Amino acid sequence: xxxxxxxxxxxxxxxxxxxxxxxxxxxxxxxxxxxxxxxxxxxxxxxxxxxxxxxxxxxxxxxxxxxxxxxxxxxxxxxxxxxxxxxxxxxxxxxxxxxxxxxxxxxxxxxxxxxxxxxxxxxxxxxxxxxxxxxxxxxxxxxxxxxxxxxxxxxxxxxxxxxxxxxxxxxxxxxxxxxxxxxxxxxxxxxxxxxxxxx
Numbered sequence: 001x002x003x004x005x006x007x008x009x010x011x012x013x014x015x016x017x018x019x020x021x022x023x024x025x026x027x028x029x030x031x032x033x034x035x036x037x038x039x040x041x042x043x044x045x046x047x048x049x050x051x052x053x054x055x056x057x058x059x060x061x062x063x064x065x066x067x068x069x070x071x072x073x074x075x076x077x078x079x080x081x082x083x084x085x086x087x088x089x090x091x092x093x094x095x096x097x098x099x100x101x102x103x104x105x106x107x108x109x110x111x112x113x114x115x116x117x118x119x120x121x122x123x124x125x126x127x128x129x130x131x132x133x134x135x136x137x138x139x140x141x142x143x144x145x146x147x148x149x150x151x152x153x154x155x156x157x158x159x160x161x162x163x164x165x166x167x168x169x170x171x172x173x174x175x176x177x178x179x180x181x182x183x184x185x186x187x188x189x190x191x192x193x194x195x196x197x198x199x
Contacts, residue, residue, distance in 0.1 A: 044070045046170040048198035049080060059087035066103065068198055074107040082130055084187050093144035097187060099132035099151070105173075107162065121163030126175050130154040134185045154188065155181045170199040 045067060052062030066080035083098045109123040133151050137144045160175035173196040179188040 046198040061085040101130040128156040
């Protein structure tokens with residue numbers, strides 16, 4: 001009888017030990033391993049974008065949300081969307097452009113404050129592809145005349161500074177960008193300075 005009791009107790013201990021070694025399948029906080037993995041995956045994302053406003057004889061509104069995924073410690077990629085509204089009051093002409101975009105941002109120099117004792121963040125290079133729907137026009141008698149809408153591609157490249165927020169993927173970016181496609185209907189002029197926020 002003692003032999004069977006010993007076997008049952010030892011089997012129970014081995015079984016309990018096997019469950020406990022499963023990377024703490026349930027932590028003290030009650031999180032499962034799947035929940036931990038989801039949390040780690042979510043921590044690689046940052047959400048934000050850029051917002052631009054200008055008022056006066058030209059009203060310009062830029063709303064461009066973006067999601068950044070940290071693929072490697074230095075490489076961030078992500079999808080986004082852009083919307084621009086323009087109102088030329090002196091010409092009584094309003095138009096807008098919209099469409100998806102994809103970006104790549106790579107950190108060339110990280111932690112500059114530790115190397116040169118200037119807290120300006122990281123030096124990054126940046127590339128963006130936009131596929132936007134724009135309104136084509138021509139100017140007649142000092143007025144804009146619409147001739148329909150069309151999809152165009154804008155390719156922006158440049159560099160700037162990315163200041164991270166703590167240990168998270170979020171931060172603040174200040175970029176100087178050049179539109180290398182230079183489509184006549186593009187809303188960009190060279191260079192374009194862009195401020196972005198990510199959380």
